[in-house]
Amino acid sequence: MKVNPLLNEALLQYIWQHGMFDQRNLASTAGDSLEIISPGLLNPHAGPDFSAAKIKIGGILWAGNVEIHLRSSDWHKHRHQRDPRYHNIILHVVVIHDDPSVMPAVPCIQLDGRIANLLLQRYQLLQQEQVFIPCEKVCRQVPSIIWQHWKERLLLERWQRKTATMQRWLQQSQYDWDAVCYRAIAQAAGVPVNSIAFEQLAQLADYKLLHRYSHNLHEVEALLFGQAGMLHAPMEDEYGRSLQLTFRYLQHKHQLQHSMPVHIWKWLRMRPHSFPTQRIAALAMFVHKHPRVFSQVIAIQDIRELETLFEMEVSEYWTSHYRFNIKAKKPHHHVGKTMVQNVLINTVLPLIFLYGQTHADAVLQERALQFALLLPPEKNSYMAQWAQIGQAAQTALDSQALLELRERFCLQKKCLQCEVGAKIMKG
Template sequence: MLSVNPLCSEALLQYIWLSGHFDPFGLATVTGEPVTILNPGQLNRDGGPDFTAARLRIAGMEWAGNVELHYRTSDWRRHGHQHNPRYHNVILHVVFEHDLPGPPQGIPVLELQRRIPKILLRRYRHLMDHTAFVPCAPLLHRVPEEVWERWTPRLIEERLARKTEVFRNWLEQTRFNWEEVCTRAMAQGYGMPVNTAAFLELFQSIPFMLLARTRPYRQRLEALLFGQAGMLETAFQDTYPKELQSEYRFLQHKHGLQSMPAHRWQWLRMRPTSFPSLRIAHFAAVLHNTPHLFSRLLDTEDIPALEKLLEAGPSPYWQYHYRLDVPSVSTAAPGRHILHHIMINTVVPLLYLYGKHMRLPQYQQRALDLLDNIPAENNRIIRGWAEEKVPSITATDSQSLLQLKQCYCDAKRCLECKVGKSLLGDDINVCREDEEDQLWGAER
């Protein structure tokens, strides 16, 4: 059970002030001056008072200016605002608890402690203390469908912004060579989930012009990639890896190449289809078969055509090997879920960034359409949401839920989440505290 008087954080107080989740009738300052809120102002995320451009009527006179919020009135002096000129035009000091004989510096003080529904405070404390998969798990069934519909596009936009930031930096590094950026991005995609960094290191170690010149010659391309990956440093029995080794030594000497340490690659606890050797072979086939990969991606509009582009078959040796010099009965091409994973994490962000950078919104829309038509991912987080009765049908659903869990739920950013805001204000005037506590307790 929570304490009878749960604390109200300043972040929650900001939310309450902005959303109006308090009794607005008969508002008055601690000295008895009537207060009417004409406009609560705009939340200020920079330095200075919490809200700017507020409009209030205090004691019959209309004021325009800033509003500062604190848990206690004494926090004004504790934070040193009396010495900061940014706070000289504060027209109202809003607090949860007034703990001084009078207002500091003569600024009117409005206390909200007795005007905020206790159930809202308790629910917020439950959210902050709850240790379930997501903080609001006991109340998720109350979230209206329209809240999800409004929140999902914003989450997708945020997730694409995160993913494209790296690509944007590569564009600047490569002087806006989209083909080179595409190659790096696709390499990362083929390395997911555990060899992402190693694949990126591999392709950053090869001058792009050398890669482009080598691309038409399959065995030379494979020699370059496996040699740079540090996978040609041992003695082999099979003819094929011996040929790759000889070819790579020539390329290495001619171009002054330095191979990666072999220990960069992860092999443990993964299926053979995810072995980095087989992934390199498959990506080498894509590069060999598609000279202008990024241009092809721009021209390929439907998912079956993208799947065909990404599942190019490697050289015959890899039909019976997962690793160099280690035979197997047969090998399998990357499963459709792997191809979809590459589309979601590479193709979609690339198209979205290209459309935004080139001001061609049709490519941004195509990226979003792809997410709408690719099946949802199946991973630990998405399964966790499914257990909470929040299903994923498409990649749009799964990507938005990944963003929500990783960037909001795990960080307890409930006050910035549309789901959290919806639940904080849901039925706060009709819920019984004992029923609410039982609901949360049942989830522990």
């Protein structure tokens, strides 16, 4: 007997977990009647596939671990007989029982003929599609309530990943929330192409140093542009030369021995408002105007007030220049709304949520989620593709969740761990 080539152990685990097989007149391979009270809890770590299962075999209720294999002979192939963690199995679940010598004292159930071909075909379709997302041809059939519930979970998972980094920063800064907020804002200022460069800049021009000079915008600009490696070239105007002199003084005073190589910054295929110089100038102005901003962030209860707080201006020179020594054709005063939105979505809301978690403040956690529902979605090529398949993002919560879904599930073909994929599998 051969196992259906569409089956694999991950799918078989999913089928067992959700009872997606014919459960009428179940019996062990020894002929004992069998009833599944509970399939158990899936174990994502080493050891038996399921724990805390409850199975009634021959009228006797058993509780314990369940192991899943395509063939019973896989027990030996995986060397479970040498692993003490597998010595207390109450049930061996297989598709084909091809080796009766495997753990003869442990009941075994064979699922061959009990798994519908339609289920396997649905799974094959999801795994083989080479498109934007595996289920794009059928995802419209999934009820909106499932999509919404799943997107809320996805957003929280995305924030958990983002805040894991912020938690490390908190420990490094001895729980200085303003320092972490500055570092996170700096990283968000570079989204999408210069985020790594901005994070490096935030380390070289750290918060403690900038806060010391936050009362003087010119000195903050000198530190940021200097540490960014942008003050080495000859300057044609008084502003640039003055920044160079100020930075040399501060560099010597604080023994700043390292600055970034200028080639690390990316400029191509970018609107002038997104140039690194514009973003650095806006970051300098923000530090100057809001040296201790985090207390304001967690106090604000209105999303419009939060947006206003993060409206970023630039100093006079940068209203008429996009790069050093090159005058712009038209003056401008604010960095684009895109940067403000990126900072709020990728930094401020996760940080509010983390603060709420850290201090067991459910109100702040809920406020962060509500703000994500009130902010508009991000605009990028991925959101355009989601819209084409019937899942247009309406809010920032939607766009962040859809980014997480594609990155962490769709591209990795984790359809069985996806609520939308699960609904499609169940039909």
